[in-house]
Amino acid sequence: MTHNVIDLGSDTDLAEVVAGLMPGLWRDLADLVRIPSVFPSPDVARARQAIVKLFRDANITEAVELSLTHQGKPITPLVYADRAGPEKSPTVLLYAHYDVQPANKAHWHVTEPFTPKEVLSGTDKRLYGRGAADDKSGVMLHLAVARAFGGKLPVHLKLMLEGEEENGTGLLEDYLTAHPGDPRFKADLVIVADTGNVARGRPTVTSTLRGVVTVDVTVHTLRKTIHSGMYGGPVPDAFTCLVRMLSTLHDASGDVAVKGLAIDDLPWPAVDETQLRKEAAMLDGVPFVGTGTLAQRLYGRASVNVVGLDAGLPLPDKSANVLRDKASARISMRTAPTQNPAAAQRALIDHLKAHAPWGVQVETTPGITAYGFSANPKGSYFPLVEQALKAAYPGSTKVERAGQGGSIPLVHAFQVVNPNADIVLWGCEEPVCGIHGPDESVSHAELQAMATAEVLLLDRIGKSDHHNGGAM
Secondary structure: OOOOOOOOOOHHHHHHHHHHHHHHHHHHHHHHHOOOOOOOOOHHHHHHHHHHHHHHHOOOOOOEEEEEEEOOEEEEEEEEEEEOOOOOOOEEEEEEEOOOOOOOHHHOOOOOOOOOEEEEEOOEEEEEOOOOOOOHHHHHHHHHHHHHHOOOOOOEEEEEEEOOOOOOOOHHHHHHHHOOOOHHHOOOEEEEEOOOOOEOOEOEEEEEEOEEEEEEEEEEOOOOOEEHHHHEOOEOOHHHHHHHHHHOOEOOOOOEOOOOOOOOOOOOOOOOHHHHHHHOOOOOOOOOOOOOOHHHHHHHOOEEEEEEEEOOOOOHHHOOOEEOOEEEEEEEEEEOOOOOHHHHHHHHHHHHHHOOHHHOEEEEEEEEEEOOEEOOOOOOOHHHHHHHHHHHOOOOOOOEEEEEOOOOOHHHHHHHHOOOOEEEEEOOOOHHHOOOOOOOEEEHHHHHHHHHHHHHHHHHHHHOOOOOOOOO
């Protein structure tokens, strides 16, 4: 059936509407970048309040700060809205997050992290600043939808903007999986605007995400630190023991050596080696490690890295001749999209204990566990998604379906709450954005194209024969 909704005209007309919105969206994005919304600082609340006002001013008057708790723990309030559309229209839930990664201004060169700066880049321009891409650009995509339709939306719209995604607390994911019947988060289609194209100008839907688990490991060897000259040799040093354990996590080729982990090999598009080296800022002569294609290694197989270390060691120029009594490391494992994270965490713990050298005492503490994601390739909304992306990127004849090596744990929770819904992952975070690193930036052209794609998609859904699947 065709719904009686606002008709803004053809794809070209809609694209022109978005183009006319871009100066305001660009300014509002810069204003949000100025707010250092690093969880759990008070600036997270400032950003949330600013975003509520932006959506209310865009005629989404239902936008509110929604507070939830899980097992007695408060969850950072969401920006939430529930706006009814035409009768029997499908329900679309739009997700992004407004908190950002911490930033050390000493490592930034183009500008300071929370001082947005526009820089021309060929025929495009980029906005530099922490959160410009990850994920305040996603907030702007959803705001573009609200402004383009003037509040007269072609679908039943739910808005869900998170404030502690980067901190990895997992509270919101835990709440959703524990309350799968909560009607506030039910939808027929979920759009997660927190990924990006494989390259600027190449429209992409993210088809898989890796999961993530962490384990803290501590080696104990002594009751106190002691002199390395007097006791070194027969007495084991805790840091040396820890290093030996960590060295067993990979085999000689660089593949993860932990046994029993899942491997997912899907037909992802090939990863350009030269481009990957550039994006990763690899030094000349440093090789890639591991076996299989680059896409397999990035998207479908486990990776293991030490992301935290505490051995009480001073800097080299202030070193002391001391054997360490204990040493600790936090180990982060990205897992294949279909991997059970609890099983992966247990396998990692078993490996560490089995490789403790010389019988030293090892203490392990399980950390986070989060599922990966694999999209349904036959989802009923995906033909409309591809149509919208092709129209938003004139000249594009193909929409990529690519994996991503990172994790968005909430996506699995969305699947639990909405087992029959399609979940679309897209956004402005193409590789040049440098998310989580210094000099993060976003492309004006990508923001405009992706905002156009999201507006076109909702327009198509409103005019399609999709019926409301009971999501309210």
